[in-house]
Amino acid sequence: MTLKGSCLCGAVRFETQGTPRDIVACHCTQCRKSSGHFIAATSVAPEELTLVEHRGLKWYRSSSAAERGFCQDCGSTLLWKPASGDRISIFAGAIDKDVDLPPIVSHIFLAEKGAYYDVDDAAERHQATGAKLTLD
């Protein structure tokens, strides 16, 4: 399945090859601040992500463990990569709507979620990272 996506202004555009991981929602404090709400992300292996346009892409080292990618021109919240470098997360809001991705399978870091919303769907719920499905 090929996914395509972009930021609001077009200064970052990407395509993926391979099978994207199921969508995981992360409610950690970092994701809440960078999103303004919480994050939902799929992921691929780094070599399966092609940056068709990357002139706007800026990486911010949010912790020793990871960097967050956003568009420095329009502020769109786009990518997350762990220092280990084995996967790269793609935020679902950036992905073009011509592909219907399956529903969120897991919620992680619910211990840090905002008080203003409830998580009441059928997906797995984890207070921290999931056993198998981290935001990797």
Add this chain to the structure above:
Amino acid sequence: MYRCYCTLCQKQSGTASNAATLVRQEAFEWLHEAESITIWKMDSGFNSHFCSTCGCPTPNPIGDGLMWVPMGLLDSVDTPTAVHLFETYRPAWDCSSSQDCLSKGVENVEALYNALANHESVEQ
């Protein structure tokens, strides 16, 4: 607070919707001067204000004397979702909250503020 599911807000937030609230400007105060905010504007009036260093969305003026504040920046505020905007654009993968909101649309920013302030039901 309200959520907007339009595709602009999806890209800005990276998820299915934004989540934000509005406060009167006189009720808002910067505790640390915002010195590195990038502003991106569309002709339609949609705009994105964000920290140039880390990309987080930042509060910004909207409408007549209001401030837009992203919920994700706030520390443990418990307020219901009063308004959903552009819910027809809600992506199929988002099933994360089925909680009912009180109204489904508003005519303008002032009406949105009133809906959030009063939790009134307004017609789309």
